[in-house]
Amino acid sequence: MKRVGILAGREITFPESIINSINEKGNGKVVAEMVTFGGIRLDEPKKYDIVIDRISHEVPYYRGTLKRLALEGTYIINNPFWWSADDKFFNFSLAAKLGVAIPKTVLLPQEKYIDGIVPESLRNLEFPLDWEGIVNYVGFPAFLKPFDGGGWKNVSKVNSLEELWSEYNQTGTLCMTLQEGIEYDQFVRCYCVGQEKVLIMPYDPSKPYLSGMQYVNVDNYLSPELHARVEKDVITICKALGYDLNTVEFAIKDGVPYAIDFMNPAPDAEVASVGEYNHNWIVNAMTDLVFKKLEEGFEVPEYRWSSMLAGPKAAAEKKSPALKAKSAAPKAKAAEKKVQSKKASS
Secondary structure, eight states, X not given: OEXXXXXXXXXXXXXXHHHXXXXXXXXXXXXXXXXXXXXXXXXXXXXXSEEEESSTTTOHHHHHHHHHHHHTTOEEESOHHHHHHOOHHHHHHHHHXXXXXXXXXXXXXXXXXXXXXXXXXXXXXXXSOOHHHHHHHHOSSEEEEETTOOTTTTOEEEOSHHHHHHHHTTOTTOOEEEEEOOOOSEEEEEEEETTTEEEEEEBOTTSOTTSSOSBOOOTTOSOHHHXXXXXXXHHHHHHHHTOSEEEEEEEEETTEEEEEEOOOSSOOOOHHHHOHHHHHHHHHHHHHHHHHXXXXXXXXXXXXXXXXXXXXXXXXXXXXXXXHHHHHHHHHHHHHHHHHHHHHHO
């Protein structure tokens, strides 16, 4: 029996729906359930084949636990090691190099620092900051937002240098980015599952959360050409980042889709927020992904320690394709002799 664990926070409908969907399709051979963790031992045995993570980004204990599960070969959606290291500014830089349209963006030094950081600690930091050069590059309007945040938390729109200073002075120890504000004609939010399935959702970020007005079902919202480009960009981004579940947001201006946010590895999927159609799509797509991983097998992400745990021979073969081919040669010859022997006897 295969076991799938769901790790969730306050959300209700998505965890319930994905558990029911997996259990119905699994017919007793695959069982999904909410996980329960207590004190995790160094020699903790493997309990789950797959864990779908919805909350560890806000609970360090959960993140540490998932890393421990990964050591036993559990497949985590999404990879807790990359998610821990990820940030939006790196993502913007990577996507730009991959040909995705990105608004002009600048990473800013923190406004304040934790105790123990003294002026000498910051001797490599330019001071005063060239604010004029920064705003001349980015322009106004612009968005000031955390370089690794989510959920539109601590995000502010600024229209002048004075507004920027006022908002920046309230950011404390948060590391922020300043990003060009795209005065969009259209806006879409896209689910991506398994780095291949994409659902493009017309989305209005100006409407209140849980108002029922953020997601609107509009037929032919994007032209076929624009739809294809958005879908391609979504898959490019998620493959590059290695996320099996993500959302990518695009502000579209003059036919150009600018990717403005795509570090959302635990995206909102509640019925009251995304609507029934979108909720059902993500539940079905995630269920299919789970069974695809279980039926076709999955490669546990390559970690630095993987080859060490596999033993020196496996490590050497992985490092040297020639050595791997050499070790496979005797087996191939033995198989060939066996076939020839059968032919001769017949």
